[in-house]
Amino acid sequence: VVAEFVYIVLFAIMYRVSRLCLKPNFHHHLIREASSSPMMQVNNFEHTFVLACYMSVLGAKVGKSCMLTFPEGFCEYADLEIGDDVLWGSHMYFVNPESEGGWKPGRKVKFGDRVIVTNHVVVEWGSTIGDDNTIGDRTFVQSGKEYASGTATVGTLTFGKQKAPDSFETAGWIWESIFVVVRLSLMPMILLQLFALLRACSNATSSPGASVALFPDWYKLKVDGWQDREQTVLDHLLTWSFVPVCMVTIFFLSALNFAVFKKMCMGKFRPDTEFSFSSLHFHLWETCGQFFELLEGFGLDYLKGSEFICSFYRFMGSRVGDNVSVWCEPFVEFDLFTFGDGTTLGESCMLQGHLINSTKLTHMHTEIGSGATLHTSSSILCGSTMEKDSALESSSLLISGEVIRSHEVWVGIPATPQAPV
Secondary structure, eight states: OHHHHHHHHHHHHHHHHHHHHSOHHHHHHHHHHHHTSTTOOGGGGTTSHHHHHHHHHTTOEEOTTOBOOOOEEOOOGGGEEEOSSOEEOSOOEEEOOGGGTSOOTTOOEEEOTTOEEOSSOEEETTOEEOSSOEEOTTOEEOTTSOBOTTOEEETTEEEOOOOOOOOOOOOOHHHHHHHHHHHHHHHHHHHHHHHHHHHHHHHHHTSTTOOOOSSOGGGTOOOTTGGGSOOOHHHHHHHHTHHHHHHHHHHHHHHHHHHHHIIIIIOOOOTTEEEETTSHHHHHHHHHHHHHHHHHHTTGGGGTTSHHHHHHHHHHTOEEOSSOEEOSOOOSOGGGEEEOTTOEEOTTOEEOOEEEETTEEEEOOEEEOTTOEEOTTOEEOTTOEEOTTOEEOTTOEEOTTOEEOTTOEEETTTTEEOOOO
């Protein structure tokens, strides 16, 4: 935890120094590499005052009561202006306008007051989003396009005057600080459990008469006579298998901790329930997301496409039929999803079990029928239904409340029906 904080402070210093001393392109590449480091665990601060303060230190102008996520891609914080009561979803990505020959300093991105930006939104440098605006999933915010106050944009469609969202009611800096510490402590907690388990195994194999060491010498977990005899082939195999065995053990410990945390703290996700951003439920839900990132890092991605990941989702509360092929991005609202027999969830698909409605987080049930297919990089919002043998084409977005009838194919952002198959 201390190392993560130290790295983040060093990154802030390096960012300031490189911006003053280096040419723009060198500064650009240096910051991109540094921000992609595994030690850059700023995502633990997402949707708390800590990240807003951190971005302000780096030079961004951040208003009051903002709930932000750490942007992907290159972010020049000194050219970023964010108004009051702004909410960012996950996977915000900043890109350079290709027609203007790459990144140049001084090209600002401005977010007005009470702006909601949902998931997987791409923003070009030089864009301006007006007050009381909503940017929907997988929308490309272009620098030359006007995003007038009081509108909502999904894909290429812009809707007229919208009801202005209320001001965000946050949990306060004390509660948010507590949850930041909890998120940062997840990894150390699991590693402590691993070392306790290793110590117990070491003690069990150190009994008189034991002849084979189960752990490498550098962990100092040895049995009697280990240093006095020649190492056999079995000794070498056990030593080299130590790291993969530890990785598998950490994965199972993470999954077990996640299940216990969800059972004791969250319970079941129930459809048609609303929570404010200041509620305990919201921060517990965010912590579930951090648990899932740990699981991804320790092997969940390797289970995609196998029966093991289907069993994992069943264990966590989803209703999963037979012969289901799961390649999608992970989701945490397990109890709100039903998958029929023979369903295919393609690579990089996104299933969302929550909806941001003004300043409320709403959970809704989503059902995908037997034989239905979500193609690569498609997204389905909560409250949607796909009936038997239906399909959602690649890079399409099915918005909340829509129903794809049997044998229909939908495509686009937002998705609309095509000819039946």
